[in-house]
Amino acid sequence: MVSKITDRFINDLKTPLRSSKIYYDSTIKGLGICITKTGVRSFILNYRINGRERRIVIGSYPTWSTAKAKDRANKLRLDIDNGNDPLEQRDTLRNAWIVKDLFKEYESKHIINLAPRAQKDVLSMWRVYIIPALASKKLKDITAKDIDDLHQKISLNKPVRANRVLEVLRHALNLAMRWGEIDKNPANGFKRNAEQPKDTYLSSEQIISLFSQLNRMKNQNTANLFRLLIFTGSRLGETIKADWSQFDLENGIWIY
Secondary structure (H helix, E strand, C coil): CEECCCHHHHHCCCCCCCCCEEEEECCCCCEEEEECCCCCEEEEEEEEECCEEEEEEEEEECCCCHHHHHHHHHHHHHHHHCCCCHHHHHHHHHCCCEHHHHHHHHHHHCHHHCCHHHHHHHHHHHHHHHHHHHCCCEHHHCCHHHHHHHHHHHHCCCHHHHHHHHHHHHHHHHHHHHCCCCCCCCCCCCCCCCCCCCCCCCCHHHHHHHHHHHHHCCCHHHHHHHHHHHHHCCCHHHHHCCCHHHEECCCCEECC
8 A cells, every 4th residue: 555654653553462463654665654553653664675675674753754754765766776785785784793703703713723831822912902892893893993992992001912902802893894794994003102122132143143054954844934034033833834815825815
């Protein structure tokens, strides 16, 4: 049935005895008011896209007023005319990963491959800092400010630890990009706290001597392992357990 949907029209609707009934608006294509046998009234929009008939629920009446529902229907129709499917967009948003989902994947695909001591350390960073702050946040909704706020909070008492936590989170978000969950990493470029260097660096002469010795080694596979450690600064355990699938040789990137 087609009628001009108004508040009065909706309030005058009689509750159906059996199945639900839908009354369509005469001014906006596909907009309807559905009334169930329990008296619940909801605005819906029928539309067709890519050869499929679709229906999306706008909202219940009177939580959604008639004017508000019509405004929403017009916006949806414009979106549909531009080739977008509102139902598909909503489902994609509902299924989008939150930080807890990322942690599960990161734990099973990366942390599990670390040495026991490193596993314990990284798990602690997630459970003490990252999860309490961001657990239910959708990855797509994390902003650079969220990252900076977390870093600043940890930095109040543990500035060096704050750097390590954000590096772990940045790495996990890089993997999320690789897995197609986000388009950019909000943790890139965070401002690290100053740290006192604890490492001893080789001089130019020492580096030349070291590579000279590596070139003389009979086992060049082992020599290449040391070269990779030198060029990347990675941990020995991570390097030994590395898999070719982690390397993008064309762009010179190692994601681990």
